[in-house]
Amino acid sequence: MENRDHILIVDDDAEIRGLLREYFEKNAFRVTTAANGKEMRAATAACLPDLVVLDLMLPGIDGLELCRELRARSGVPIIMLTARGEETDRVVGLELGADDYMAKPFSARELLARVKSVLRRARSLPENLRPEPVGSLRFAGWALDLATRNLVSPAGVVVALSGTEFRLLRVFLDHPNRVLTRDQLIDLMLSRDASPFDRAVDVQVSRLRHRLGDDAREPTILKTVRGHGYVLAAEVEAARR
Secondary structure (H helix, E strand, O other): OOOOOEEEEEOOOHHHHHHHHHHHHHOOOEEEEEOOHHHHHHHHHHOOOOEEEEEOOOOOOOHHHHHHHHHHHOOOOEEEEEOOOOHHHHHHHHHOOOOEEEEOOOOHHHHHHHHHHHHHHHHOOOHHHOOOOOOEEEEOOEEEEOOOOEEEOOOOOEEOOOHHHHHHHHHHHHOOOOOEOHHHHHHHHOOOOHHHHHOOHHHHHHHHHHHHOOOOOOOOOEEEEOOOEEEEOOOEEEEOO
16 A cells, blocks of 8 residues: 555645545555645655645745745655646746646646656666755855755855756756766756757756856866766765755
8 A cells, every 4th residue: 555656736726636636546546635835845744755746826835936845855756737828837847846747727647647657757767866855065165055046156156047057957966976978967857848958968068067167178067078978076065954
């Protein structure tokens, strides 16, 4: 019984919560539900699920903020739901760390298929490539706060990062001194939009080097390993919250 995958469904609509609970339990999942951010925080503190289905439009703390909070302390997969289907909502959710996105109304059958797909992808990585949840990371004089997403230079200057830059830097910091191929970078970022990113891996690394003041001709932090990929050549100190 306890070996079943555990999903947390967060939605303020009681009917949706009930229907999804019944459907997923019939399909061999263990289900916990929450109606708002407070209940979600309590549920994840008590037992971190295998996957979270998170509504964007929640009363009080919205889904985007909850996604940001959860991603800062955990790599648990997140599928976001919203009644709005605009591209900007979808992009913001993915930039904050969501792994997939569905607009309401949706079919429970399609959501089930996406849940299974995201879980398979998350588990396809070797154990030694899966990050441990931490609060902040220090490297080469720099500091990255995973809750606020502030990158602070050795001189104490806060450097703004885009969502993609943050996620890419997080991947490197979770796997220091390890050569990562382009395919591994894509998988570790757990982005459903992998193909467009694949064509821009080098561009994103170049932008991240620029943020870090790393000389592109002779980088000392993000080094290129020709024919293989990239490596963060620095020791990383992690501090838990």
